[in-house]
Amino acid sequence: MIRVALVDDQPLFRGGIAMILSSQPDIEVVAQESSAMGLAQMVRDAAPDLILMDVRMPGIDGITATGQLIAEFGDAAPKILVLTTFDVDEAAARAIEVGASGFVLKDAQPDFLLASVRAVADGSQVVAASATRQLFERHGARTSGPGPEYDTLTTREREIALRAAAGLSNSEIAEKEFLSEATVKTHISRILSKLDLRDRVQLVVYAYEHGLV
Incomplete structure (x- = not known):
């Protein structure tokens, strides 16, 4: 089972993603949060393998939250797949720089979202490799x-x-x-x-x- 936690400030969107993920026999949604506050404790309590994290949220944004989790848990941190609105997004590039494992568009098809979750959890392929390279061509050095x-x-x-x-x-x-x-x-x-x-x-x-x- 892939244990997934959802972090997004939009309840309807978060609930929809949870329904899609929970419909799969190999995926379990173990936690849902509306903000990035207290994520370290959530990781300790729920032990997710992967966090689906909105890159833009009030208060602590997904970039800051990703960096904090990597800094606190190191190699034991859950993998993080950030959710973004744009396919070429400086925020997504910054999230990857601080330790996120990839990103997926919020309007992605359910099958692509599920494939992305499985790929990141398994580590067997790069999620949106061409888009990731495009991001760093624009924002990397x-x-x-x-x-x-x-x-x-x-x-x-x-x-x-x-x-x-x-x-x-x-x-x-x-x-x-x-x-x-x-x-x-x-x-x-x-x-x-x-x-x-x-x-x-x-x-x-x-x-x-x-x-x-």
């Missing part, structure tokens, strides 16, 4: 190149890292690299560990910021 951590990757790991950063799924990488999906997933885990990244969206950010893609 490149550095001169990757640091010494990149040198710790093997040649095969670099190949897989670049394919993942380009938005390819595990199955697509497996086909191109003539590997099993399980092997690709193992490589991705090692790459993220060596580069000290939380997930594949962070890998997209890393690759763009360091001029690798």
Whole structure:
């Protein structure tokens, strides 16, 4: 089961999303909040695997809340999928920079929302990879190149890292690299560990910021 918490200040929208998620046999809505106040305690009490978080809310916005949760819980923090109104949104880019795992439009089709929740929970693919790259082309800044951590990757790991950063799924990488999906997933885990990244969206950010893609 994927344990999901919803954080959005619009009751009708939040209730609709909860109905969509709860209709699935592999997803359980474990908490609903109308604001980002007290989210740390909610995480302790409800132990969600993933938080669907509105990027814009009164009081503490979704960006600030995301940064606070990552700072407090570190690697144990639930994954965060931010909800946004625009597909190219500086707020969504900032949320990803502070630790969100991706974003999805509020007017997305239910099937896409469900696929996004499953993808982020599993970590097997980047959510809206092309849109994420577009965000950082507009709002991110490149550095001169990757640091010494990149040198710790093997040649095969670099190949897989670049394919993942380009938005390819595990199955697509497996086909191109003539590997099993399980092997690709193992490589991705090692790459993220060596580069000290939380997930594949962070890998997209890393690759763009360091001029690798």
